Amino acid sequence: MMLQDLPTPCLVLDRPVLLRNLDAMARAVGRLGVALRPHMKTAKSIDVARLALSGREVRTVGITVSTLAEAEYFCGHGITDILYAVGITAQKLEQVAKLNLAGGDVAVVTDDPDTASIIGAHPRPPRTLIEIDCGEGRGGVAAGDLALLDIGARLGNALAGVMTHAGHSYAGRHPMAMREIAEAERAAAVLVAGRLRGAGMACPIVSVGSSPTALHARTLDGVTETRPGVYMFGDLFQAEIGTVAADGIAVTVLASVIGRRPAERRLVIDAGAMALSKDRSTAGTANDRGFGLVLDVMGRRSLGRSLVGRANQEHGIVDLDPAVAMPEFRVGDRLRVAPNHACLTAAQHDRYFVVDGDDTVAAIWPRVNGW
Amino acid sequence: MMLQDLPTPCLVLDRPVLLRNLDAMARAVGRLGVALRPHMKTAKSIDVARLALSGREVRTVGITVSTLAEAEYFCGHGITDILYAVGITAQKLEQVAKLNLAGGDVAVVTDDPDTASIIGAHPRPPRTLIEIDCGEGRGGVAAGDLALLDIGARLGNALAGVMTHAGHSYAGRHPMAMREIAEAERAAAVLVAGRLRGAGMACPIVSVGSSPTALHARTLDGVTETRPGVYMFGDLFQAEIGTVAADGIAVTVLASVIGRRPAERRLVIDAGAMALSKDRSTAGTANDRGFGLVLDVMGRRSLGRSLVGRANQEHGIVDLDPAVAMPEFRVGDRLRVAPNHACLTAAQHDRYFVVDGDDTVAAIWPRVNGW
Numbered sequence: 133m134m135l136q137d138l139p140t141p142c143l144v145l146d147r148p149v150l151l152r153n154l155d156a157m158a159r160a161v162g163r164l165g166v167a168l169r170p171h172m173k174t175a176k177s178i179d180v181a182r183l184a185l186s187g188r189e190v191r192t193v194g195i196t197v198s199t200l201a202e203a204e205y206f207c208g209h210g211i212t213d214i215l216y217a218v219g220i221t222a223q224k225l226e227q228v229a230k231l232n233l234a235g236g237d238v239a240v241v242t243d244d245p246d247t248a249s250i251i252g253a254h255p256r257p258p259r260t261l262i263e264i265d266c267g268e269g270r271g272g273v274a275a276g277d278l279a280l281l282d283i284g285a286r287l288g289n290a291l292a293g294v295m296t297h298a299g300h301s302y303a304g305r306h307p308m309a310m311r312e313i314a315e316a317e318r319a320a321a322v323l324v325a326g327r328l329r330g331a332g333m334a335c336p337i338v339s340v341g342s343s344p345t346a347l348h349a350r351t352l353d354g355v356t357e358t359r360p361g362v363y364m365f366g367d368l369f370q371a372e373i374g375t376v377a378a379d380g381i382a383v384t385v386l387a388s389v390i391g392r393r394p395a396e397r398r399l400v401i402d403a404g405a406m407a408l409s410k411d412r413s414t415a416g417t418a419n420d421r422g423f424g425l426v427l428d429v430m431g432r433r434s435l436g437r438s439l440v441g442r443a444n445q446e447h448g449i450v451d452l453d454p455a456v457a458m459p460e461f462r463v464g465d466r467l468r469v470a471p472n473h474a475c476l477t478a479a480q481h482d483r484y485f486v487v488d489g490d491d492t493v494a495a496i497w498p499r500v501n502g503w
Numbered sequence: 504m505m506l507q508d509l510p511t512p513c514l515v516l517d518r519p520v521l522l523r524n525l526d527a528m529a530r531a532v533g534r535l536g537v538a539l540r541p542h543m544k545t546a547k548s549i550d551v552a553r554l555a556l557s558g559r560e561v562r563t564v565g566i567t568v569s570t571l572a573e574a575e576y577f578c579g580h581g582i583t584d585i586l587y588a589v590g591i592t593a594q595k596l597e598q599v600a601k602l603n604l605a606g607g608d609v610a611v612v613t614d615d616p617d618t619a620s621i622i623g624a625h626p627r628p629p630r631t632l633i634e635i636d637c638g639e640g641r642g643g644v645a646a647g648d649l650a651l652l653d654i655g656a657r658l659g660n661a662l663a664g665v666m667t668h669a670g671h672s673y674a675g676r677h678p679m680a681m682r683e684i685a686e687a688e689r690a691a692a693v694l695v696a697g698r699l700r701g702a703g704m705a706c707p708i709v710s711v712g713s714s715p716t717a718l719h720a721r722t723l724d725g726v727t728e729t730r731p732g733v734y735m736f737g738d739l740f741q742a743e744i745g746t747v748a749a750d751g752i753a754v755t756v757l758a759s760v761i762g763r764r765p766a767e768r769r770l771v772i773d774a775g776a777m778a779l780s781k782d783r784s785t786a787g788t789a790n791d792r793g794f795g796l797v798l799d800v801m802g803r804r805s806l807g808r809s810l811v812g813r814a815n816q817e818h819g820i821v822d823l824d825p826a827v828a829m830p831e832f833r834v835g836d837r838l839r840v841a842p843n844h845a846c847l848t849a850a851q852h853d854r855y856f857v858v859d860g861d862d863t864v865a866a867i868w869p870r871v872n873g874w
Contacts, residue, residue, distance in 0.1 A: 219762050
């Protein structure tokens with residue numbers, strides 16, 4: 133099967149690019165001497181997870197997930213050491229307990245004293261990490277917060293460590309800023325682990341991570357594991373902030389031309405907001421790519437700065453780069469679109485059509501979407 | 504089953520609101536004397552389609568769809584008179600031909616002479632409408648374009664009429680502007696139908712429509728059918744431009760509180776970019792609702808202007824309205840979020856939990872997503 137034969141729009145995964153990205157992260161994390169717990173929120177695929185966990189110069193310790201649907205899916209495929217890295221509720225705790233009763237080892241996170249009490253009183257509590265805020269201002273207790281020891285005490289034997297996520301690393305634009313954020317992430321987690329230990333509590337896991345901070349950290353002393361995710365696929369935004377190379381974007385949306393306005397140097401393609409998502413992450417960067425950068429069917433950047441300038445539900449309006457000579461496209465021709473944000477674009481699709489740098493479909497890998 | 508028992512995030516559909524919206528559109532279109540061909544791109548549900556087609560004072564003539572997955576799904580559920588309203592390609596033509604061979608009556612649209620030739624030469628061509636641009640500047644030939652008669656001639660016996668969509672009606676902000684756009688949509692379609700007929704070609708179908716223009720048109724003389732869709736559910740944006748009433752939003756996302764920062768009047772909920780989409784349609788309006796307006800679990804606007812100010816993948820950051828007295832929320836509490844754009848938010852979910860104005864789940868209706 134060839135890309136030219138696939139129904140469009142659909143999602144293409146370029147395996148050699150994926151493998152290069154996996155290698156680069158394994159080297160970076162291996163050098164830092166901590167374990168890698170890859171976050172599967174982007175790929176949501178057992179096939180990708182197996183590649184991410186295998187045969188590189190880094191120690192791996194299971195995976196991270198963003199939904200309980202992912203936890204259940206990966207447990208069902210034999211990956212049982214899982215951190216569910218979104219704050220737990222009492223109701224979701226019961227779902228986790230069921231998974232763990234069936235052979236899973238799903239750990240959870242909380243920053244809430246009431247929830248910590250519920251976990252501590254549970255007959256089969258999952259391993260629980262206290263979520264720390266290292267500057268992102270989303271979830272987590274601050275490193276100096278008095279509530280920390282209270283939460284630890286309420287968790288009792290369920291306490292397994294601390295975790296933090298420097299999501300604000302996405303706002304970094306220079307390697308030096310990234311390094312500073314990575315150090316703030318490390319320092320917050322290690323400080324809090326020390327406070328818990330100083331109060332006589334066990335804190336075996338000190339978990340940090342985002343793709344930018346995992347790549348840019350100079351040291352992760354005191355940390356036990358890191359949890360990058362989007363590095364596997366990369367996207368236009370991550371390329372812009374230097375987390376992946378410009379040729380390090382592994383997922384693209386295959387689209388067909390469904391309309392043409394040569395006089396306006398414009399095409400209409402069948403990848404709109406539904407196939408691409410409405411993510412506009414590159415809007416704030418030096419290279420605004422609209423709703424995605426348009427590539428040729430082989431995934432090459434032969435169309436210059438051509439981009440999806442408008443995205444209706446099933447229509448993408450492509451503004452062709454006037455500075456680049458290119459063939460005149462006809463209705464039915466194929467193009468590929470590199471996404472602003474791989475996590476959100478991939479989630480619009482239920483499978484990957486895997487290629488090895490060419491236009492032959494080598495495999496079809498399913499995804500686990502939803503909740 | 505109660506809303507309080509559902510796993511979150513999930514999609515709630517309030518049936519009485521849906522029925523009110525269906526009634527309002529049926530009255531408006533019935534008064535205009537044209538047939539209603541509801542667009543199922545928003546609802547993507549056979550249960551909703553049956554309600555939209557039944558028992559009101561308007562003549563209905565099948566449905567409109569935005570994907571071939573929808574066409575196949577609705578054919579499989581017995582609704583065979585379908586307009587696939589996105590420009591066809593030669594490859595998709597074969598998929599349509601298969602559906603029609605199996606009992607479907609799926610009509611297609613094109614604005615491309617080459618594609619018209621392929622359709623005209625097909626052994627079993629579907630009924631085809633020529634797409635006209637009435638000012639949106641997306642797809643379609645201009646009303647005065649010389650290509651029109653050429654496309655009509657190439658289609659031969661497959662030619663079944665013309666269609667246009669005033670997508671730019673979404674940019675209208677006042678009833679008068681909406682009326683003008685509705686009239687431009689009508690006039691373009693009728694003018695082109697006249698040109699085809701004047702050249703001796705048959706043009707039985709003159710199809711127009713968007714929710715705003717269907718509601719605001721003063722006359723649809725010469726038109727045979729209209730294709731509104733988002734009116735069924737409504738959303739914050741449609742409420743802002745007056746297509747539905749403020750209490751006319753039928754779909755909301757049910758979410759759980761997963762974090763709290765009372766000092767900052769902020770909550771974290773488990774409906775983020777994945778559950779809500781990153782649509783920011785209300786950003787350009789007088790009432791910017793962030794990534795969604797936050798309601799209480801019963802769907803009431805008891806939380807004032809509280810909104811989802813930030814949307815990470817599985818985290819929504821809620822900024823609570825400081826001007827409104829409200830209970831102190833705890834982790835695990837339920838809220839609902841009204842969407843900016845119902846089409847995109849609903850597409851993040853695979854089913855509806857249907858309620859009748861309360862918190863009891865009366866039914867579960869599946870959706871057909873993807874392509």
